[in-house]
Amino acid sequence: MSASALSTLTAALLMVTGVSAAPQPVPVSARVETPAVYDDEAGGNADADDPAVWVDPGDPDRSLVISTLKEAGLDVYGLDGRRLQHITAPAAPGEDAAPGRFNNVDVVYGFSLDGKKTDLALVSDRGRDRVRAYAIDPAAVAAGTPPLKDVTAADIAPVFASTEAEVDDQRTAYGLAAFSDDDHAYAVVSRRSETRVRLLQLEDRDGRVGYKAEDTLDLPRSFTLPDGGKWTPCADPGDHAQVEGMVVDQEEQVLYAAQEDVGLWRIGLDDEEFERPKLIDRVREYGTPWTYDTETEECVLDTANDPGFGGEHLSADAEGATIYHADDGTGYLLASSQGDNTFAVYERQGRNAYLGSFAVTDGAATDGVQQSDGATVVNVPLGRTFPQGLLVTHDGEATPADGDREGTDFKFTGWESVATAFPKPLTIDTESFDPRDTD
Numbered sequence: 001m002s003a004s005a006l007s008t009l010t011a012a013l014l015m016v017t018g019v020s021a022a023p024q025p026v027p028v029s030a031r032v033e034t035p036a037v038y039d040d041e042a043g044g045n046a047d048a049d050d051p052a053v054w055v056d057p058g059d060p061d062r063s064l065v066i067s068t069l070k071e072a073g074l075d076v077y078g079l080d081g082r083r084l085q086h087i088t089a090p091a092a093p094g095e096d097a098a099p100g101r102f103n104n105v106d107v108v109y110g111f112s113l114d115g116k117k118t119d120l121a122l123v124s125d126r127g128r129d130r131v132r133a134y135a136i137d138p139a140a141v142a143a144g145t146p147p148l149k150d151v152t153a154a155d156i157a158p159v160f161a162s163t164e165a166e167v168d169d170q171r172t173a174y175g176l177a178a179f180s181d182d183d184h185a186y187a188v189v190s191r192r193s194e195t196r197v198r199l200l201q202l203e204d205r206d207g208r209v210g211y212k213a214e215d216t217l218d219l220p221r222s223f224t225l226p227d228g229g230k231w232t233p234c235a236d237p238g239d240h241a242q243v244e245g246m247v248v249d250q251e252e253q254v255l256y257a258a259q260e261d262v263g264l265w266r267i268g269l270d271d272e273e274f275e276r277p278k279l280i281d282r283v284r285e286y287g288t289p290w291t292y293d294t295e296t297e298e299c300v301l302d303t304a305n306d307p308g309f310g311g312e313h314l315s316a317d318a319e320g321a322t323i324y325h326a327d328d329g330t331g332y333l334l335a336s337s338q339g340d341n342t343f344a345v346y347e348r349q350g351r352n353a354y355l356g357s358f359a360v361t362d363g364a365a366t367d368g369v370q371q372s373d374g375a376t377v378v379n380v381p382l383g384r385t386f387p388q389g390l391l392v393t394h395d396g397e398a399t400p401a402d403g404d405r406e407g408t409d410f411k412f413t414g415w416e417s418v419a420t421a422f423p424k425p426l427t428i429d430t431e432s433f434d435p436r437d438t439d
Contacts, residue, residue: 026421029363036398036407046072048408050374061383101127106178114207129158129172133209153210177246190243195219217274233261234299260317282311315339320375325433371396389415
């Protein structure tokens with residue numbers, strides 16, 4: 001539909017209803033996609049989920065995209081989408097134990113490891129309830145050899161479970177966001193099937209990476225609605241409204257956490273402690289009554305009795321959150337609205353005002369993005385390939401399909417494609433933020 005036709009439709013809706021029509025998500029197209037992976041025996045049970053970008057300090061064209069494949073471990077890609085390295089998840093430590101399962105990944109720069117500044121990829125191992133660390137070697141990148149090396153300490157304890165038997169119940173490390181503060185590095189980790197998040201500080205343990213807990217926060221399990229009624233988010237029996245997508249605004253020391261069936265939280269971080277959380281946006285389904293269908297093992301929303309307390313910009317699940325940095329604390333907070341295959345854009349500063357939404361649609365080079373779990377954006381130039389920054393998004397429905405096999409992959413979109421798609425273009429700022437500057 002043309003812009004003029006869309007404006008005419010909007011005006012007509014305003015005349016009939018007396019209210020403004022919600023703006024439609026703007027379409028953008030990805031430039032690069034990674035090879036599809038498949039969650040079956042032939043595909044090594046690979047299920048793409050969450051990406052992170054490592055910026056090469058010497059040659060930004062050699063920057064890496066590191067991504068989780070759940071039970072299949074990690075893949076490392078170049079900016080052209082080619083796979084450069086594959087890392088398997090740890091095997092089960094015993095006959096009745098769960099194997100490793102890599103859920104989320106993030107990058108910290110310049111961690112002091114054995115007296116040397118070392119960039120790390122941190123991974124939440126949902127299967128074993130650990131955070132695992134991989135050193136990123138720029139020399140290996142330049143030489144074309146595998147750049148990631150496991151530097152996880154052998155004595156790391158479960159993040160949440162008190163015993164190894166409890167690990168196998170799989171209420172384990174789930175979402176993850178990493179950040180640095182001066183000379184220290186941290187990871188915020190959420191717990192599967194629970195509302196809990198935990199702040200960990202990384203430690204150098206004789207040249208390997210360990211961690212210790214600094215603080216714990218439990219987000220609400222149930223909510224009081226504006227009409228005084230009580231509402232509990234949709235979940236399987238015994239489960240609670242979990243968090244997965246998270247990002248820390250390193251400059252502002254603020255955590256944004258997407259509680260999947262609730263909405264988007266803003267949580268300050270002060271002296272390695274969580275401040276009081278504030279819900280800055282709700283999913284559309286917030287407050288809607290539901291029942292649990294035991295045959296399908298799914299929640300059934302009673303949309304006919306929706307009280308109308310939900311938000312307007314996110315459809316459950318609320319997922320991958322990421323920050324686009326610009327000058328003087330400006331920029332954007334992006335969140336995946338998984339239920340309608342869009343991404344919501346909020347102001348980074350102030351009260352995080354909503355600015356609009358976009359969808360990654362079919363283009364000349366790639367198919368579109370559906371059911372996106374994880375996303376990450378960088379503002380810095382990545383050489384000739386992405387000179388104005390890069391957005392990487394998980395695609396839960398890679399096409400064309402391989403027969404009955406359902407594939408997943410990652411899409412790489414130039415930030416300028418997102419920024420210029422909006423009627424009032426978003427900022428493109430490639431100079432004001434350096435992810436390696438942790439001061």
